[in-house]
Amino acid sequence: MFGRKRVAAAAAVALACVAGTALAVDPPKLGQRAPADLLALMDKSIPPDGTGLPPGQGTPVQGQAVFLEKCAVCHGPRGEGLTNDRLVGGEGTLTQEITAKTVGSFWPYATTLFDYIRRAMPYDAPTSLKDDEVYATAAYILALNGIIKETDTLNAETLMKVKMPNADGFINQWVEPAPKAAAR
Amino acid sequence: MSKKSEVAHPLDGAEPVAGNGLLHRRLFLRGGALFTGATALTGIAGVGAAQAADYPAWRKEPGRPFVAYGTPSKFESDTQRIVTVRAPGYPTAGAGSSRTPLQLLEGIITPSGLHFERSHNGVPDIDPAQHKLLVHGLVKQPLVFTLEALDRYPRKSAIHFVECSGNSGGGWGLNPPVGPVGTMHGLVSCSEWSGVPLAYLLDEAGIDPKAKWILAEGADAAGMSRSVPLSKCLDDAMVALFQNGERVRPEQGYPMRLLLPGWEGNMNVKWLTRIKVTEGPTHTKDETSKYTELMPDGKALQFTFPMGVKSTITRPSEGVNMQGPGYYEIAGFAWSGNGKIARVDVSADGGQSWAPAALQDPVFPKALTRFRIPWEWKGGPGIVLQSRAVDETGAVQPTRDKLIEERGIKNAYHYNGITSWEVRESGLVKNVWA
Numbered sequence: 001m002f003g004r005k006r007v008a009a010a011a012a013v014a015l016a017c018v019a020g021t022a023l024a025v026d027p028p029k030l031g032q033r034a035p036a037d038l039l040a041l042m043d044k045s046i047p048p049d050g051t052g053l054p055p056g057q058g059t060p061v062q063g064q065a066v067f068l069e070k071c072a073v074c075h076g077p078r079g080e081g082l083t084n085d086r087l088v089g090g091e092g093t094l095t096q097e098i099t100a101k102t103v104g105s106f107w108p109y110a111t112t113l114f115d116y117i118r119r120a121m122p123y124d125a126p127t128s129l130k131d132d133e134v135y136a137t138a139a140y141i142l143a144l145n146g147i148i149k150e151t152d153t154l155n156a157e158t159l160m161k162v163k164m165p166n167a168d169g170f171i172n173q174w175v176e177p178a179p180k181a182a183a184r
Numbered sequence: 185m186s187k188k189s190e191v192a193h194p195l196d197g198a199e200p201v202a203g204n205g206l207l208h209r210r211l212f213l214r215g216g217a218l219f220t221g222a223t224a225l226t227g228i229a230g231v232g233a234a235q236a237a238d239y240p241a242w243r244k245e246p247g248r249p250f251v252a253y254g255t256p257s258k259f260e261s262d263t264q265r266i267v268t269v270r271a272p273g274y275p276t277a278g279a280g281s282s283r284t285p286l287q288l289l290e291g292i293i294t295p296s297g298l299h300f301e302r303s304h305n306g307v308p309d310i311d312p313a314q315h316k317l318l319v320h321g322l323v324k325q326p327l328v329f330t331l332e333a334l335d336r337y338p339r340k341s342a343i344h345f346v347e348c349s350g351n352s353g354g355g356w357g358l359n360p361p362v363g364p365v366g367t368m369h370g371l372v373s374c375s376e377w378s379g380v381p382l383a384y385l386l387d388e389a390g391i392d393p394k395a396k397w398i399l400a401e402g403a404d405a406a407g408m409s410r411s412v413p414l415s416k417c418l419d420d421a422m423v424a425l426f427q428n429g430e431r432v433r434p435e436q437g438y439p440m441r442l443l444l445p446g447w448e449g450n451m452n453v454k455w456l457t458r459i460k461v462t463e464g465p466t467h468t469k470d471e472t473s474k475y476t477e478l479m480p481d482g483k484a485l486q487f488t489f490p491m492g493v494k495s496t497i498t499r500p501s502e503g504v505n506m507q508g509p510g511y512y513e514i515a516g517f518a519w520s521g522n523g524k525i526a527r528v529d530v531s532a533d534g535g536q537s538w539a540p541a542a543l544q545d546p547v548f549p550k551a552l553t554r555f556r557i558p559w560e561w562k563g564g565p566g567i568v569l570q571s572r573a574v575d576e577t578g579a580v581q582p583t584r585d586k587l588i589e590e591r592g593i594k595n596a597y598h599y600n601g602i603t604s605w606e607v608r609e610s611g612l613v614k615n616v617w618a
Contacts, residue, residue: 027337027338027384027388028336028337029388030329030333030334030336030337031319031325031327031328031329031333031385031388031389032327032328032329032330032333033325033326033328034318034319034320034326034327034328038316038318038328039318039320039326042318042401042457042458043320043458043460044407045399045401045409045460045466046466047464047465047466047467048464048466048467073275074276083276084276084279094482095480095481095482099478101473103473106472106473106484107472107473108467108472109467109472111467112467112468112469112472112473115466115468115469116468116469119406119407119409120304120305120405120406120407120469123275123276123279123305123405124275126305126405126406127407169482169483169484170472170476170483170484170486171483171484171485171486172487173485173486173487173488174413174486174487174489176413176415177415
C-alpha cells in the first residue's frame with residue numbers, strides 16, 4: 001500500500017519526468033470545483049462491487065417488452081444475434097473450435113451488463129433508457145441465459161447476488177512496475 | 185549483369201549478406217551516384233524519349249494562387265484510408281474501423297487524414313466550448329477542466345504510434361488476408377501528439393493513497409470507458425490536444441484524447457470527458473467481453489496492455505509488385521509498445537537466413553520506426569520476404585507458428601507474428617503463411 005507521502009513523491013517524480021527538465025514553476029491550477037449535478041450526471045460507471053447501482057428494478061418479463069421494441073432489431077428477439085452481437089448461449093464453447101463469447105458464456109460480472117446497457121444501448125439512442133428499463137433488459141438477457149429465473153426481479157441488491165458462470169475465466173496480466181528510482 | 189545497361193549499377197558486384205540476394209544494409213547509403221544507373225532497372229518508363237523537346241504546360245503558364253488549407257495533389261487521389269463500404273443507411277456503420285494505407289506511406293509520421301479510425305458508435309461532433317473534462321473519484325477535490333483552461337497548461341510533445349489491439353487480427357485466421365499491407369496491418373498509425381501530462385491534472389485534484397487505477401471515459405455515443413493503472417497515468421500519459429501540429433482530428437478524439445504511449449489503442453480514450461480515480465479496475469465491457477485474449481484452455485488473459493514488438497515489410501508487399509529483376513530497397517515499419525526498436529532483421533528465404541536492416545533515424549520509443557535494406561532480385565521461385573523486429577527490452581517478434589502454439593487461434597487481439605510476402609517469379613507479391 002502506498003502511504004500518502006509515497007504517492008505524493010511518486011507524483012512529484014512523474015511531474016519531473018514529464019517536464020523533461022525540472023519545472024521552474026508549477027503548472028497552473030485551473031480546474032474548477034466540480035458541481036454536484038455534473039458529478040451525478042457523469043458518474044455512471046459501475047464496478048464489480050456494485051457501487052453506484054441506482055434505485056429501481058425490473059423483471060425478465062418487463063425486459064422482454066423493452067427488448068422486443070428497442071433491441072431485437074439488432075440482437076434478435078431472444079438475443080440470439082442478428083446484425084450485431086449474440087447475447088445468449090454458448091456455454092461450454094470457450095474451448096471449442098467454434099466459440100460463442102456471449103453475456104452468458106463469457107462475461108465475468110453482471111455489473112458490466114448494467115453499466116454497458118445504460119451507457120451505450122440501444123445503439124441508436126444511447127442514454128435514453130430509464131434505470132428500470134436497464135434493470136429489466138439486463139434481467140431478460142440474464143434469464144435467457146439461465147443465470148436468473150424468469151420470476152426473479154433485478155435491482156441493486158439482487159444484481160449483486162448474480163454469479164456469472166465464467167466469473168473465474170479471466171487471468172489478470174497486469175503487474176505493477178517496480179517504482180522508479182527517485183533520484184536520477 | 186551489366187549487359188542491360190551502358191552504365192554499371194553501383195551495387196554491381198556487391199556480395200549478398202543473406203540468402204536470395206539480400207545486400208549489406210549500408211550499401212545504399214554509400215555515396216550519391218547511386219541511381220545514375222537507374223535505367224538498369226527494367227520496367228522504368230523511358231525519360232522523354234518519344235516526346236517532342238518542349239516545356240510541359242505547367243512551365244508555360246502561371247500556377248494557381250494560395251489556398252487556406254492544402255490538400256494532396258489530385259494525382260494522389262488513391263492515397264486513401266481503407267474503408268469498408270456499407271449500404272446507405274446501414275444502422276451501425278459507426279461501429280467499426282478504417283485503416284491506414286501503410287503501403288503508400290514513407291517516413292514514420294501518418295498524415296492526420298490517414299490515421300486509422302476505430303469507433304464504437306461513430307465520430308461525435310463536439311463543440312469545444314461546451315466540452316468538459318471531469319477528474320473525480322479518489323481525489324481530494326473533484327475538478328472540471330475546460331479546453332480553455334487546459335490550453336493554459338505547459339505542454340509536451342512526443343511521437344508515438346497508436347495501434348488497435350485487434351490490428352493484424354487476420355493473422356489468427358486459417359488463410360492469409362488478401363490485399364495490401366493496410367488491410368491486415370493498417371490499424372496502426374504514428375503521430376506527433378502534444379498536450380498536457382495527465383499527472384498535472386491528477387496532482388491538482390489530489391490523489392488519495394488508496395488509488396491504484398483510473399477509469400477513462402469518452403463523450404461519444406458509446407461512452408467508451410477503460411480502466412488504466414494509475415502508475416501509467418503518472419508515467420507518460422497525456423491529455424492530447426494536438427496531432428501533427430494541429431488540433432486533434434475529430435476521428436482521433438477532438439478536442440482531447442487520452443494518450444497512453446505503447447498501450448492498446450482502445451485505452452487511448454478519444455473525446456475524453458471523465459477520469460475517475462479508483463481503487464481497482466471497473467471491468468467495463470471493453471476490458472471483459474472485448475479486448476481480452478481467449479487462450480486454448482478457455483481462460484482469457486485480461487489487462488494485456490502494451491502492444492508487442494512487431495514489424496512488416498511494406499515495399500515490396502501485396503499490390504506493391506516487382507517491376508522486373510534488379511536492385512530494390514526493401515523497406516517497412518517496426519514498432520514496440522515496450523520502448524525503442526533495437527534491430528530489424530530481414531530474410532528473403534522464408535527465415536532460413538537473415539541480414540540486419542538499417543534503422544532510419546529518428547528512432548523513438550513507442551513510435552513507428554523505418555527500416556531499409558538493399559536487395560537484388562534475380563527473379564526465380566522460392567522467395568519469401570520476412571522482417572523480424574527486436575526491441576530494446578530484448579523482446580523478439582515471434583513467428584506465426586510460435587505465436588499460435590502459445591496462444592491458440594481464438595485470441596483475436598495482440599497479433600504480432602512475422603509477416604511473410606511471397607515474391608512469385610512473375611513479380612506478383614502475395615501475403616502467405618510461412
